[in-house]
Amino acid sequence: MNVLAAHAKRLLVGFICAIGFLALFAILVAYNSEAESSNYARSAVDDYPLTIAIPTASPQETIQFYQKLGFKTSAGITGGFDVVSMEKEGSPYKLEICHNRSSTTARVDGGVSAMSFPVSSLPQAVESLQAKGLSFLETSAERDGVEYASLADPNGISIKLFQR
Secondary structure: OHHHHHHHHHHHHHHHHHHHHHHHHHHHHHHHHHHHHHHHHHHHHHHOOEEEEEEEOOHHHHHHHHHHOOOEEOOOOOOOOOEEEEEOOOOOEEEEEEEOOOOOOOOOOOOOOEEEEEEOOHHHHHHHHHHOOOOEEEEEEEEOOEEEEEEEOOOOOEEEEEEO
C-alpha cells in the first residue's frame, strides 16, 4: 500500500506542476500577445501621417505648387484619376489633391484652411521657395515668440513656415 500511495502522491505532484506550468505559459502568451498588438497599434498610429484632402478645380497647378514645397507624388490606394496622393519625408502630412470637376473656379470651398511646416532656417527656406517662383504674403513675422513666413497655395490655403 505504501508503494501505491507514494506513486499516487508523485502523480498528483506532477499533475499540479504541469497545471501550474500550463497556467504560467498561458499568462505569458496572453501578456506577450497583448503587448505586441498594443505596440503594433501604437506604432501604426504614430507612423501614419495626417491625411489632408485638398479639393481643387486645378489639380496640376496645385500639384506643382506642393512639388515646389518638396512633396512628391506617391502611390497608394487613393491613386487614380481624381485623387493624387503626395508625401514629403519628415512632414506630418500626406496630401490628397482631389480634382473637383464640378467647379470651374480654381478655388474650391471646403476642406483645410491652413497648414504649418517646420524649417531649420526660415530665411533660407523663404529664399529657396522664392527662387522657385513662389510668392509670400509675409517673409518674416512673429507670433507668440515663433518666427514664421506665410504664403498661400493656388486654392487659398494658408501655408506657414516656422523656424524650429
